[in-house]
Amino acid sequence: MSPVLSVTGYTLSYRTRSGLRRALSDITLDIAPGETLGLVGASGSGKSSLAWSILRMLPGNAQEGRGQIALAGQDLRMLTRRQLAALRGRRIGMVFQDPSTALNPSMRLGDQVAEVLIRHQRLNNRDAAIQAEAWLARTGLPHPRAIMDRYPHQVSGGEKQRVVIATAFACRPELIIFDEPTTALDVITGARILDLFAELRAETPVASLYISHDLALVGRIADRVAVLEAGRIVEQGPARDVLRAPRTATTRRLLDAIPDPAHRLSGPPPPAAPLLALNDVTVTYGRASAFGQLLGAPAPVQGARHLTLALNQGEILGIVGESGSGKSTLARALTGIAPFTGQVVFANRRMTGTDRMDRAWHRDIQIIFQNPDASLNPRHRIRTILGRPLRLYAPASPAEIEAGIIAMLEEVGLPAAYASRHPHELSGGEKQRVAIARAFAAAPKLVICDEITSALDVVVQADIARLLIALQARHGTACLFITHDLNLVRQLAHRVAVMYRGDVVDVFDATDFATADRHLYTQALLSAVSRL
Amino acid sequence: MRDLFRQPTFIVGFVLLSLVAIAVIFGPWLAPYDPQAFHPRARLQPPSAAFLLGTDQFGRDLLSRLLIGARATVLFGVGATALGVAAGGLIGLVAGVSAGAVDAVIMRILDGLVAVPDLLFALLIVTILGNGMQNALLAVAIAFTPGLARIARSTVLSLRGRDYVLAARARGEGPAWVILCEVLPNAIGPVIIEATIRVAFAVMIGATLGFLGLGAQPPSTEWGLMIASARQFMARNIWTVLVPSVAIAMVALGFNLLGDALRDHLDPRARR
């Protein structure tokens, strides 16, 4: 069978201030009808560039080299703008990474699906609406008629992504590009979207280009996999072969970066010696002043309620849950930046609120945030950032502080010269290392890690996790590891607490995960992870 | 800094303001005539070799008046803005940091004051203080204060929610460190941008007050006053109006361009 998409010897560069920057080199790949090709690579490897090349929607500074991009034998590079507009949406569709930005916020969802049908199939408004509703029903939306009249902000992320998928499929295109369609969604929602992808693929003869950074996921859903590094395809072949017997270092690195529950990073659990106990802790935020309430400011929102949890010295407790489940709110209460009610006992000290937390308390509980771009003050040098905890918690001479800064940099694997740099001169992974160093510089008893790997590139994530565990083991620090990544938490936590809508619904040992008496939400989470 | 000089808006603004700065600093030495000297035989002259920009109804040299008046006009704008930024910044900082009832009360009062247009507010204050340059400057500064306080407050509020500020609070830093070392250095950028654009406004309002007879008083060489007193002769010699008009526009344009260039420079989102 002749391929739907055929890219041969395609090369692309971008004009930048510092000259031409090569984005894609000599790309050659085919996708047959009904076939799914997984395109995998770290961020910046050129995955998206290839997608936009195929759609002929490159930015103004793009400069294309040799090569051909053909859809069913027709060279897309030869087409005029008008011809391309008539082709997009009809013969090529696309599903975007983040459905909350891919839908027009001020247009009804039904209209956003129907407009493709009106444009390409010349349907009148009524027929287009009927067909759009049928497609929405087909994507598994339970009340398609009601969804038609809603605006994007009125439906959930998963529902939005179904609308985007319905739009992509509406004109029965030959090729659909999927750009990380589950990355922006919660684990369970993502798994359901993946199920839908499998169903639609079985029902229609569409060819798919599935872009992802997650080699394990692509390996399960794609027929063939192409691995991209620095704009070159370094490996291409049947998914099973690439996953089982990777031939290049790039592929192996990508495989290694995938958290594998079977491969544990942390040592055995420490002996039971209580460090932290939460007793009926409720955290609220958005508290309006009396005067504000008078003028109709919103009432306070409960972020986490009636939590009871315990943590031993030197133990790693994983906290898992979807966004908005109250994980981060809990971290903020313990560090004194969100008010709470109830009782926290930490290192034999009792707290019933944040106002009596003193410097010793803050020293013993350190927090690392998700995004180092935001958590390191852009105006400070690394020296100031790392010197601060050393200066704040104990009297120290300038020489001692400087020595401490150098020692901390060394511990997190950064050169001493970095002390004089500003955060923006460091890469994302390096910045997160600085944030980790800052937390451990205080020699705390407990470090709270709030999604510290999720803002980073896949390969870097694994390095940061290993670094954290190494430091934790060396200093005997206890750790609250907050994440949405179930596999990662199984790799490094001793115990796991599952949070759902502000409640802790499950607590168990990381090693006996899959037993029958788990909370329904935990079970759903587990089955979703095995499908992702 | 080198990036800034790549932006045409910055270069043009920089050049314009450099010219203005030369007039402000060296004006008295550059002026070919005494700005108040009458030349009775050369009244309402168009530009000539003797009077490069022409003369006004009393035969006074327009170029000299322009060069001398630069100080009054430009320093007025800069001074009024600086005072307004200081007062507004302080109020905004207090509101933003204190939050709660104090913030709510300050905000409601500011809402009320912002509802009176800047020019009208300045006009009302001038009526209390009396006409004149210093009073007009104070009036514009007071009129600017509520708007600037609101901007300072919203800047502080947005910075208060940043992770690095939360990190400092979680670390147990005192309020002095949080405000002075974490919030303030990051608030200065936006405030400088706003202030730069406000200087253009202040120059325009100052000239308007002079024009209405409520700011600078004759025989001052303030540019707005120059336009006001030349108005009745403008049909006979348009230069009397055109020269100070172009000068005011140049100053305002310079500050507008510079402010926008700085904004684009500091806000990577706007950089394209």
Added chain:
Amino acid sequence: MTAGWLLRRLGTIVLVLLIVSFTVFGITQLLPGNAAVMILGEFATADQRHAMELAMGLNDPWYQQYGHWLGNILRGDWGMSAGLSRPVASLVGDALGRSAILAGATLVTVCLVATPIGVAGALLRGTVFDLVIGLVAYLGASVPEFVTATLLLVVVAGPDTGWLPAGGFTPAADGLGQFALHMVLPVATLSLILVAHLSRQIRSEMGEVLGSDYIRAAQVKGLTRTRIVLVHALRNALAPAVAVLSLDVGYLLGGILVVEEVFAWPGLGRLLIYAVQNRDLVVMQAATLVMAAAYTMSNLAADIIIAKLDPRVHYA
């Protein structure tokens, strides 16, 4: 948008106006000399002045005077203008109507001119057209109204040309042609700065929207360029532009002071300048309050328009 929200919003407007009234009252209290002197003139005897002060309650504590004054305002008794010997309510009422004509015409002009310019600027970003428009916009935003007005007067209404009336106001009842002709120069002057500002705003909002994911998604759907720009992009760019325009109304009201003065347009602005120059306190107080009320109401209108444009905005 709920009825509760509207009520609360009106409540804040009342609060804002109370603060304005207090400020204005305070300013007039701080003025040297008092109302009795102003009414009687400086040659009145001490006895005459004393009697007048008693009659006007000028010796009462300030809060009683304020309460008294506010009560009168609320009852509709706005007092008499000493200088113009007319009731302030009718003076301000007449002037308000004429200023509203000017402001309304200006806002319509600004929207009609700035929107296409801003959109074109965003679509043609970086071209010569964009550069020229940008330059003109910067220049327009840097010329004070009194300068524009004065120059316009020379060029199109001076004795040499005289194409347009140099000033004054003709009621619409006396002929629509003259009514419109008298409006051209004041509206042109007021519009210049606002068009310059708003078109830049629309250009930058449009630029932001055109770079967003959902516009790329619309392109991927193969929609026509016209539909993408007019249906998908413009509506999303307009909501923030309206927010900017509602703040610009404050600037417009300031401009009205100058423009009405230069073009002898007998509106609120001219009345205020008269009141300031002649220390006519009652007129000053009433006219300022009315201006602040107009500004807050226009902000409310803008909030409602924004909610209509952007379904995400929901006032509860």
